[in-house]
Structure formats: C-alpha cells, structure tokens
Amino acid sequence: MTQTLEQPSGLYLQNSSEQIAFPLKHTEVKAKIAGNISRMEVTQSFENPFTTTLEAVYIFPLPDEAAVDDMLIRIGDRTIQGSIKKRQEALAIYEQARKQGHTAGLLEQERDNIFTQSLANIKPGEQIDVIIRYSDSLKFERGNYEFIFPMVVGPRYIPGIAIAENAVGGGSAIAPMTSNQDTDLVPDASRLNAPLLPAGMRSRHDINVTIEINAGVEISDINSPSHQIQIIREGQLVNVKLAGTDTIPNKDLILHYQVSSNNIQTTTLTQADERGGHFALYLIPALEYRPDEIVAKDMVFLIDSSGSQSGEPLMQCQKLMHRFIDGLNPDDTFNIIDFSDTIRQLSPVPLTNTSQNRSLAINYINRLNAGGGTEMLSGIRAVLNLKVTNPGRLRNIVLLTDGYIGNENQILAEIKQCLQPGTRLHSFGAGSSVNRFLLNRIAELGRGIARIIRHDEPVDEVVEKFFHQINNPVLANIQLQWEGKGESPIMYPSTPPDLFAEQPLVLFGRKPDARSGKLYVTGIAAGGKRYQHSFHLDFPQTGNPAIAQLWGRSRIKDLMNQMVSGDTKEGVKAVTDTALTYQLLSQYTAFVAVSDDIGVNPNQDSVSVQVPVEMPEAIMHEGIFSNITAGAAPGGARVTQRREMKKQSAPPPPAPMAAPALPKPLPQFEEIQSLAMESYIPISEPEIGFTDVDDSSNFYSLRLEIVNVTGLSPQMISLLAQYLQPIQLPRGFSGDLVFEFQVSRGRVRQLVLDEQASSLKEQTVIELIRRSLLAWLPPQTLTSTVLLILRIQS
Incomplete structure (x- = not known):
C-alpha cells in the first residue's frame, strides 16, 4: 500500500496499519421552486487524499421522477461540459480517457432513483466538483406541497441464484444475503449498493441544502418532519436551509408548506x-361526495418483516396496523400476511370485523419480529392469488415495506400481469430513506395510493386520511x-x-x-x-x-x-x-465529460475507491448484517457483508389453524422455516430455481436449438449450445426467440428481445431463457455484439 497524504479534516477508517480518508468531502444542493416545478443543482466535491492518482465511484439517490438533463465537472477555474451519449458509448469514452490519463466523469442511472458517479484521474491533493442538474414536479394535494430530496441509498436485498463469477463454489449456489452479488434475477446487483460505514463511524462527507420557494402567493406552515431547518422570508420569497447541526446525509429531506x-x-x-x-x-x-357513504371492502395487509425492518421501521408498521384495524368499517373484512424468507398469514379466509377477530389481529401484529431476507415476490404472489370469497367487494391490498430490494421490475411485472380488475394495491413506506421508486410504481400499477411516513411520525392522521380517500373515490x-x-x-x-x-x-x-x-x-x-x-x-x-x-x-x-x-x-x-x-439520463444513456489535457501519467499506479455511505437513519446494522468490515485502499474500497439469516428470538404470532406441509426447504432456510412452522400459517412457495413452479412434472427439457448466431465463433456457439441445453422449459410452447446482446468483460450485457422477429410470446419461457443467458460467462477477452435466434420445439 502507498502512504496517504497529510490527512484533511474528518473521520477515518482504520485498515491494517494505514488510516484511510474517503474522497467525497461535501454535497451542496440548491433548489429553486416556482409553482409546481423545482429546478435542482447538486454539486459533489471530491478530493484525492492519496499519494497516487484516484478514481472515485459513488452510488447515490435522486428522486425517482427527476429529469436529469445536465452534468459537468469543475477543476479549479476550468469547467468541462458533459454530453449525453448512449450508455455503452459513454462508458467506452470514459474508459479510454481514464487509460490515457485524462480527467473524466461518467454519470449513469441504475434505477429510476439510483445513480452512479465515476470520476477518473484525480491527482493527489486535487479537488474536483461534479455538478448535476435536474427538474422535478412537486407532489401536492389542495394547497399542501411536498418537496423531497433523498440523501442515501438504503441497502438492497438481492434474491436469485448467484452468477458464478461472484459465487463461492460455482454458479448453482443460492446467493447469500449479500448486497453486492450479481444474480440471475438481479444481474446488476453489484451496482446497486455502496459499501456501508460500520455502526458508530462517520466519514467526513456532509451535505448542505438551500431551497428557494417562489410560489407567487403567500407561503405558510413551512415545516420538515425529517430535518432541522432555518427559514428566511423576503416578501413572497422564502429561503429554507438546513440547520448546521443536521448535515449527515443519512435520510430523505422532506419539506412541507x-x-x-x-x-x-x-x-x-x-x-x-x-x-x-x-x-x-x-x-x-x-x-x-358523501363523506358518510360507507363502501364495504375486503382489506388485506401485506407486511414486510425482513431484517431491514428491525427496530423503529417495524414498530412504525405495527402502529400503522393498529390504526388500520381500528379504522375498518363495520362491514369490512380483513386479513394479514407477512413475509421475509417465508410467508405467514393470520387466517386462510377473510375475517369479519368483530372484536374477537380484531383482538386476534392485534395479537398477531404485536408479535411480529424482523429478520431474514426480503423475498417480496413471494409475498406479492401470495396476496395477489388469495381467493376472493365475495366478488361484490372491492379488495384493497395495503403493502407496508421499506422497499429495500434489487428486483423491482420482477415485482412490478407480477403486479401488471396478475392484479385483478376488482383489486386496488396501495403502498405504505415506513422509514427515513425508503425506496420511493418501487412504492410509487406499485401504487401506480395497482391503481392505488402511495404513502411514505417516517419512522418517527404520528400515524393517526395518515391512516385516517388514507381511509377517507379510499372510501371516497371521486x-x-x-x-x-x-x-x-x-x-x-x-x-x-x-x-x-x-x-x-x-x-x-x-x-x-x-x-x-x-x-x-x-x-x-x-x-x-x-x-x-x-x-x-x-x-x-x-x-x-x-x-x-x-x-x-x-x-x-x-x-x-x-x-x-x-x-x-x-x-x-x-x-x-x-x-x-x-x-x-431531450438530453436526459436514462438506463440506456449516460453523461460523460472528458478534459482535453492529459493530467496524469497513464502508466503510473492509481487507486479506485468506492465511496462508502451512511446506514439510513433508524435502520439497524444488526438487522441487515452480522459482520461488517470497511476500508479504502489502493485497489479498491470494499465492505464485506453477510446478511442476518436467523430470526430474532421473540415468539411468533399464534396460528388459528394447523400449518400445511411446506415444499422441501433449501438448507440455509431450514432454521427460519422451522421457526415459522411452530406458530404461523405458512403459504406454500416454490423452491428457488429456474423452474419457479410447484409441479415440476409440467417441465421437461424441450428441444432448444440455436438456429443462427452472429458475433460468436463456432467454438463459442458450441459452448453456448451446451450451456443452454439443461434449461427446463414448460410443455406446450413452440416458436422462435430472437435476442440481441453485448458480450464484454466476461458477461452478457444489454440483453434485449426482438419482439417483432420472435414468434414465441410466452413470458414464462422468455424469462427462463433470459435469466439463463444473463448468467452465462463467456471468456473475459471476448467483446462482441451478438444476434441469437433460438427455436423451441415440443
């Protein structure tokens, strides 16, 4: 390891005998709000604390509907304007610039609310600012406006089968509950989670936010449930700033007026x-509308009881559930399901709203405890497939979760495909930095309402307003x-x-x-x-x-x-x-900025550091990880993470009926499932794997033939054919599938289906083959654009 520079101010992590300072010093946020529109400028200041050239990589959030349309980098008195390119083109430009010694910046979008900033060739002691600009539309109801600025990406749970290059013991292993392993379900998982600082540790990174509000009319009742703020008025213009004691970037900034x-x-x-x-x-x-008009509803509550909900988030969900149960109309029916690694339910049928059933529900809620992984897909499938006992009732499903998962699209696809016309799906996020992208999209596709409530906010008014709204569709x-x-x-x-x-x-x-x-x-x-x-x-x-x-x-x-x-x-x-x-960032475009001059010797040593982030406020390290080490050093900054697999020792809720048999569990889930079997009603779920159905007799290896390939050598085509043959596909489907993808750095990337050229439309078959292709590991040296035509025959 090389020695560090004289240390700038701030706290440091200890790694062996060397103290490490992380490169992100400060984030400055300036917002201008005019009516319903906000214009934002976010400046990230990086400084190289090492004696060698630095590449800094930082994963950070922005609002999920932000229109990001500008990026530039500033080095001293020089400003370099970024340009929008196709993502692969921007990445190639950045990599070439990095290798040649140019200072370069690359801004990429991983999800609607997760972004990656890469900054190459920062010289020792040099400071470089990255400036990002975007527009957003404020949420409002009547005259109540809400401004949101997220500050940290919460740790995402990654389901699926680990892709072999990251798996211990080969590609067939179930991915442990780590935050940075690519899997067949989340092939970009390694790009979603930054290293987390250990409990009690602080980096020197702080944040300041200034908001200028020009509504054209008088503004009143300015408040923030999340931060301490200072308010300065100049006529109808209002300036809001963070107080100097509240500058740790570990929670969403929420401003109401x-x-x-x-x-x-x-x-x-x-x-x-x-x-x-x-x-x-x-x-x-x-x-x-008639506020006294009562509509009989079937309410189903789906609660996330995974490890990330430990502590205050789960307590807030329990408070919400108490109010939900109390707020039911006399003729409503209800049920409760909770999920983590396994799924449990209060009752096999909807319960009538009697005092006895409410007491049963409150007892169930009070005994919920958090632990294990966030297998949300199983919970969503279970609740969408619940039998409807009274078709005349509108079913309202209420999901309570922090949304800390990496397979958002899989959840949304399930809702889009399986939500019944007479069902509404609402989402409640409880916590300081929830996944608003997922919660908002769930409610949109579910034709429902999304509500975000902090872990420390009063729940009565929120629940009362929710019932008031769903009782009165206007x-x-x-x-x-x-x-x-x-x-x-x-x-x-x-x-x-x-x-x-x-x-x-x-x-x-x-x-x-x-x-x-x-x-x-x-x-x-x-x-x-x-x-x-x-x-x-x-x-x-x-x-x-x-x-x-x-x-x-x-x-x-x-x-x-x-x-x-x-x-x-x-x-x-x-x-x-x-x-x-429209010059916008998306998952297929990126901003890249490159300096004209060669600032560093491309042949000299350099370090690449992934900037660690704070654990979101009120999220317990013990609920997410059982072992964390962190550090930054030449060669990269990593955090070794292992998800908590064991449920906490609090007794689970009692079951009102005997539990049916479960399918054979995976070994690492046995302890969790045995706990659930003691007192919960489990809902049978398939084993994790490509088949993804209960009846494996409906699956068998069909004839899967490679009809044509361009971009691969005969030897590689033969290896790909051997790799694809073991896939089990459902009976009764035939036709051609046409895929296009890139092969680079030992992975399949940018995999797209040519729907017009494909004759087979069955999503189950497409999904199985897509997952398998994404997990294929071609040679690291191979770089190619591939066109693949597959034929499936019964």
Missing part, C-alpha cells in the same frame, strides 16, 4: 421549442379528448388513474405541431354523474423549459413500465431516442 390561493384547483404550464409544444396540467376536481373512467387543428397531443400517463378525494390529476403532454386547441377531461363522478372540465392550451415560445424535460421523463417512465418483464428492442430504442432528444 402551504400556499394561499384560490387557483390551486387547476394549474396549466406550457412551453414550445423546435420539438413541439409541451404542457403540464395539474387538476384537483372540485367534486362533492372520479373514475377518466378520458382525455383533444379538440383543435393539427396533430393530437401525446399525453402521459397514457391511461389516467382513478382519482381519490383531494388527489390531483397530473398530465404531461406534447403537441408536435405546437398548434393551440382545447383539452377535455371527462369522467364518472360519485353517484354516476358525468364530470367534464376543459382547458384551452396555447404554446408561446416563452415558458419554463423544464416542462419539455418533464414530458420526456414521463414518456421514458411509461416506456419503462411497458418493459418490466424485460428489455425489448423496440422499447429500448424508443427510450434511447427520447432520452437523446
């Missing part, structure tokens, strides 16, 4: 440029109609959701020819009455440019929602084209 205006029911914003006319529409229908079957000359606008969401009491309808539209016209919003209000509201839209050349960026971001979101079951050729192209047209 109210505006005094008679026009808050409707807001329309327009903008025009060479790409067409764009608009944002915010509407809260002024509808009357506008359904919303239709959009354009009246005017020229092309009709393209609007998102393409299918507007039903609205609940006080919930706004938010639309983003683009009219390619920018010609004015009238937009009609119609729907069915409570009592069957027809509702209609019209808007006259003009597109002057002036206007907020963020409107166009937010439309582009909304289009990308809609396209990505269509690909939750896997990337398709047409879908990826549409996202990429939109992102390049």
